[in-house]
Amino acid sequence: MTIASEILRRTPLHALHLELGGKMVPFAGYEMPVQYSAGILKEHLHTRASCGLFDVSHMGQAFLAGDTAALERVTPADVAGLKEGLQRYGLLLTPSGTIKDDFMFSRLAGEKDLYLVVNAGTKEGDFAYIAEKLSDKAGLTPQPDRALLALQGPLAEDVLERLSPGISSLTFMKVVRATVAGAPAIISRTGYTGEDGFEISLEGGDAERVARRLLEESEVLPIGLGARYSLRLEAGLCLYGHDIDESRDPAEADLLWSIGKRRKEAKDFPGAAQTLGGAPAIKRVGIRPEGRAPAREGAEIADKTGRVIGKVTSGGFGPSLNAPVAMGYVESAFAGMGTPVDLLVRGKPLPAIVAPTPFVPHNYRRPQK
Amino acid sequence: MSDVRYTDQHEWIRLEGEEATVGITKYAAEALGDVVFVELPASGKTVSAGGEAAVVESVKAASDIYAPVGGTVTGSNAALEKEPSKVNEDPEGAGWFFKMKLSDKGELAKLMDAAAYAKYLETL
Numbered sequence: 001m002t003i004a005s006e007i008l009r010r011t012p013l014h015a016l017h018l019e020l021g022g023k024m025v026p027f028a029g030y031e032m033p034v035q036y037s038a039g040i041l042k043e044h045l046h047t048r049a050s051c052g053l054f055d056v057s058h059m060g061q062a063f064l065a066g067d068t069a070a071l072e073r074v075t076p077a078d079v080a081g082l083k084e085g086l087q088r089y090g091l092l093l094t095p096s097g098t099i100k101d102d103f104m105f106s107r108l109a110g111e112k113d114l115y116l117v118v119n120a121g122t123k124e125g126d127f128a129y130i131a132e133k134l135s136d137k138a139g140l141t142p143q144p145d146r147a148l149l150a151l152q153g154p155l156a157e158d159v160l161e162r163l164s165p166g167i168s169s170l171t172f173m174k175v176v177r178a179t180v181a182g183a184p185a186i187i188s189r190t191g192y193t194g195e196d197g198f199e200i201s202l203e204g205g206d207a208e209r210v211a212r213r214l215l216e217e218s219e220v221l222p223i224g225l226g227a228r229y230s231l232r233l234e235a236g237l238c239l240y241g242h243d244i245d246e247s248r249d250p251a252e253a254d255l256l257w258s259i260g261k262r263r264k265e266a267k268d269f270p271g272a273a274q275t276l277g278g279a280p281a282i283k284r285v286g287i288r289p290e291g292r293a294p295a296r297e298g299a300e301i302a303d304k305t306g307r308v309i310g311k312v313t314s315g316g317f318g319p320s321l322n323a324p325v326a327m328g329y330v331e332s333a334f335a336g337m338g339t340p341v342d343l344l345v346r347g348k349p350l351p352a353i354v355a356p357t358p359f360v361p362h363n364y365r366r367p368q369k
Numbered sequence: 370m371s372d373v374r375y376t377d378q379h380e381w382i383r384l385e386g387e388e389a390t391v392g393i394t395k396y397a398a399e400a401l402g403d404v405v406f407v408e409l410p411a412s413g414k415t416v417s418a419g420g421e422a423a424v425v426e427s428v429k430a431a432s433d434i435y436a437p438v439g440g441t442v443t444g445s446n447a448a449l450e451k452e453p454s455k456v457n458e459d460p461e462g463a464g465w466f467f468k469m470k471l472s473d474k475g476e477l478a479k480l481m482d483a484a485a486y487a488k489y490l491e492t493l
Contacts, residue, residue, distance in 0.1 A: 296430070
């Protein structure tokens with residue numbers, strides 16, 4: 001074992017996090033702020049009411065050049081059909097069709113390459129896998145020196161428009177190259193909170209200056225990983241390594257919507273026969289515990305006779321609901337909305353019901369029809 | 370005049386007559402973050418020194434609260450069920466957890482006084 005392997009990596013905003021009172025914790029090999037001085041609850045509520053700035057530079061960014069449609073070898077998403085200026089959500093599949101990761105891919109206007117963003121904890125493995133599977137068709141170039149900021153919340157549009165005039169015309173899931181406070185950026189109208197907002201990819205050297213400039217705007221508070229977790233949980237969005245992993249396929253994970261229509265018809269992705277072969281035995285569902293006690297990841301889910309029928313994969317307190325929320329897998333017979341279940345917390349059954357997600361309605365800025 | 374004692378697990382206990390009040394320290398409340406739920410012990414429950422007595426859930430995680438000394442629970446702070454944030458606002462006052470009768474007041478002597486606890490915090 002080498003000492004270097006234990007050293008946590010830092011993003012270009014590390015000094016800024018410390019200056020802002022960030023409580024730094026190890027996360028996916030990085031030293032990241034779990035919260036700032038405001039605390040998780042206030043940071044969460046501020047993002048839903050105003051605008052929060054997140055450092056997500058630990059995530060993996062890359063460009064894919066060549067025959068980019070070959071990405072369909074490892075994802076069931078419709079890559080070939082992605083129009084210029086659009087971003088899309090996709091699952092990265094193992095050869096047997098289970099979920100290796102989830103990621104975003106974009107086709108920038110006038111550019112041949114695809115721009116990819118994958119999860120932090122899986123990025124090295126993802127990039128090696130994609131490079132190998134596509135080696136005869138396309139070349140992947142990771143962008144370890146790029147930074148990624150997320151500006152989220154109902155006032156994100158007002159804030160970013162001041163620093164990037166014209167950006168407010170971008171609608172949900174669209175992507176564009178633009179400048180922010182003079183710095184070249186790739187900006188998408190996306191996020192991981194359920195709120196309207198933007199994700200802003202920058203050259204690492206510009207990131208701190210741009211982040212400081214954004215924080216000068218009165219609406220903007222820095223937000224740590226703790227609130228990122230509770231915001232995305234209320235929004236019903238999966239966290240890789242918890243709600244989805246290599247033991248689950250897209251049908252079990254209830255992510256069939258991310259499979260392109262053409263791909264469903266052609267059944268031309270890893271594990272298609274299994275994934276499209278009918279109702280899965282288990283299914284991911286949203287869960288609302290009664291009362292105020294949260295059920296955390298790992299809590300067993302039982303039916304009303306006490307038989308264990310599943311497990312919680314994400315859980316906690318939802319500050320916007322002022323109530324606990326969870327996600328987990330249950331036997332499909334119990335996946336119907338409103339099904340009463342018990343969550344086993346500290347050895348005691350905590351009554352809960354299977355509930356629709358998102359728990360808090362999404363507030364995306366969709367294009368007007 | 371009351372004497373407050375502290376454990377290395379960051380509970381405090383204040384003896385007034387025959388009954389003692391137990392809570393968590395300001396340091397513990399800050400480390401936990403925003404408290405969203407507290408599970409309190411029922412009156413009559415027997416607790417032992419260092420044994421689990423209550424559970425506090427913050428936005429971050431669940432943590433056990435231990436009885437500083439042995440005895441019997443005589444009551445708990447029902448206000449925390451509706452307003453668990455009192456634990457953050459006033460951990461060593463309105464945010465108390467439960468009251469207990471001690472089986473052996475001598476056990477208090479094994480705990481830290483305010484000065485010793487302050488010194489202990491400096492080592493963390």
